[in-house]
Amino acid sequence: MPILETRALCHVYSQGTPFEKTAVHDISLAIEEGELLGVIGHTGSGKSTFIQHLNGLLKPSAGQVLFQGQDIHADKAALRAVRFGVGLVFQYPEYQLFEETVFRDIAFGPKNMGLGEAEIRERVYEAASFVGVGGELMEASPLELSGGQKRRVAIAGVIAMRPRVLILDEPTAGLDPAGRESILANISAFQRSTGAAVLLISHSMDDIARFARRMAVFHEGRLVMDDSPARVFDRADELKQMGLTVPMATEIALALRQRGVELPESVYTVKYLKKLLLERRGEARPC
Amino acid sequence: MLKDITLGQYFPGDTLIHRLDPRTKLIWLVGYITALFLAHNVWGYALMLGVLVLEAALGRIRPKTLLSGLKPLIFIVIFTAIINLFYGSGEALWEWWIFRITADGIRRAVFMALRIMLLICGSFLLTYTTSPLQLTDGLERLLEPLKKLRVPVSELAMMMSIALRFIPTLIEETDKIMSAQKARGASFDTGKLTERARALVPLLIPLFVSAFRRADELATAMECRCYHTGGQRTRMKQLVFARRDILTLLVLAGLLAAAIVLRGLGT
Incomplete structure (x- = not known):
């Protein structure tokens, strides 16, 4: 049984007004326990609307969202428990920080869960260590931190609820390459050590290519591809038509192939491409 | 949830009302409110209600949209109505302690609630059919004479458009x-x-x-x-009074005259 699943999910904004707009069309997607699913799509492809259904912030116009097999809207009282089970980190989450200290901000979620003092403390420190926020920052004001640190604190605020599914909307947007790298590594480590499922929205194909085992591609409110990264990136032309890019390695492989270099399909990481090219070199000049 | 708040929202369209000069619409609103306060009896209120319905129909604003704008203010309407309920003169229909309700009080309450609702809806019709930019432009032009008195009209207009x-x-x-x-x-x-x-x-x-x-x-x-x-600015879009604006203002004059006449009718 998938841990989180949508069935024929539709969402229409401002229904019945001149601004009516269907943002999400008939999406059925299942997220399995412990997997890392990458979601890509152009701005306005409906991915942000889609993820807000997964923890019940938005109510589907049609269709269902199932968490651990249960329709999340079946019982209104249980909806809050779903929010703790399905952690959602919004885009630019640092804008939601409000507490006086980092510790208290991270503790906001666990406190809302009604946990005890000791348990909260343990979770806050655990979450902070997952995202690389050291104990020395715990008493600092979150508003005085650097942009990257704020982002980490905000992510920790969700991780502290120990969600079974962690959803991140562009967690690396606007960060420098080193910051991106380390946040993605943190998320990946969190996924491996807790066994939680992670749904990662990103614009960066390279990030998705490296971390996700499965990818979903959104286009104009529809789910158009749901496959392994290799199979998705094999359809590079379609992706480009949708205004999306392919990973740099795939791009290079395509260009090389056009120039007559024989390369297998499904090249999407720099590491793999490097290996292939070195092998070829080895064949060409045996010594 | 918050997206449903229609307060001050603009619904783009291409109706007669949308095309009117914003200055005309602002003057109209002031005139309409004046006429509304002149209304004193059933006829007066009927006229004002009729005018509002006509305006909404011409501007293709659905009744539902108009009424939903009232929602956040419903408390004020009810509160005013209740206060007015106890301030009527004449014979008491119901009495308890210091509270007395009279036929006059009920009439006042209904009229007062209607007046506030018409006032709100009338103002909403302006913002529904006029883009904020047009609105501030119109306001700035209307208040231009105040510049002579050193009122910073352009700056106020800029602040207002930024706020909007x-x-x-x-x-x-x-x-x-x-x-x-x-x-x-x-x-x-x-x-x-x-x-x-x-x-x-x-x-x-x-x-x-x-x-x-x-x-x-x-x-x-x-x-x-x-x-x-304090800089001298020119406008990208110059406001021009068209024939429909002059006609509208004539209708407004008629409306005010009618309101004064109806006021004399009694009940």
């Missing part, structure tokens, strides 16, 4: 922060009043922080483009 411009942004921002806090288990619509007030802290602090940040950014951006006060 940022209403949707702030609403969107509020929505976003609310969702983000809800995702961490915050709840804004349950609990006792004190709990609800406390629940607003995680919403208001980030909102203020971002409002100040935005204001800073905007100020810098404006300075970079050499904005300064």
Whole structure:
């Protein structure tokens, strides 16, 4: 049984007004326990609307969202428990920080869960260590931190609820390459050590290519591809038509192939491409 | 949830009402409100209601949209009606302690509620059919004579257009922060009043922080483009009175005259 699943999910904004707009069309997607699913799509492809259904912030116009097999809207009282089970980190989450200290901000979620003092403390420190926020920052004001640190604190605020599914909307947007790298590594480590499922929205194909085992591609409110990264990136032309890019390695492989270099399909990481090219070199000049 | 607030929202369209000069519409609103306060009896209110319905029909604004704008203000309407209920003169229909309700009181209550609702709906019709930019433009032009008295009309108009411009942004921002806090288990619509007030802290602090940040950014951006006060500015879109504007103003004069005449009718 998938841990989180949508069935024929539709969402229409401002229904019945001149601004009516269907943002999400008939999406059925299942997220399995412990997997890392990458979601890509152009701005306005409906991915942000889609993820807000997964923890019940938005109510589907049609269709269902199932968490651990249960329709999340079946019982209104249980909806809050779903929010703790399905952690959602919004885009630019640092804008939601409000507490006086980092510790208290991270503790906001666990406190809302009604946990005890000791348990909260343990979770806050655990979450902070997952995202690389050291104990020395715990008493600092979150508003005085650097942009990257704020982002980490905000992510920790969700991780502290120990969600079974962690959803991140562009967690690396606007960060420098080193910051991106380390946040993605943190998320990946969190996924491996807790066994939680992670749904990662990103614009960066390279990030998705490296971390996700499965990818979903959104286009104009529809789910158009749901496959392994290799199979998705094999359809590079379609992706480009949708205004999306392919990973740099795939791009290079395509260009090389056009120039007559024989390369297998499904090249999407720099590491793999490097290996292939070195092998070829080895064949060409045996010594 | 917050997106459903229609307060001050503009519904683009291409009707007669939409095409009117914003100055005409502003004058119309002032005239309409004056006539509304002149209304004193059933005939007067019937006329004002009729005019509003006609306006809405011409502007293709659905009754539902218009009424939904009333929702946030319904408390004021009810409150005023209740207060008025006890201030009638004449024979008491019902009496208890210091409270007495008279036929006159009921009439006052109904009329007062109707007056406020018409006032609100009439003003909403203006904002529904006029873009904020047009509106401030019109206001600036109408208040131009005050410049002679050293009233900073252009600056006020600029402030107003910036404020209007940022209403949707702030609403969107509020929505976003609310969702983000809800995702961490915050709840804004349950609990006792004190709990609800406390629940607003995680919403208001980030909102203020971002409002100040935005204001800073905007100020810098404006300075970079050499904005300064007191400069002579020309407009990209010149406002021109058309024939329909003159006709509308004539109708308004007629409406005011009718309101005065109806006032004399009694009951």
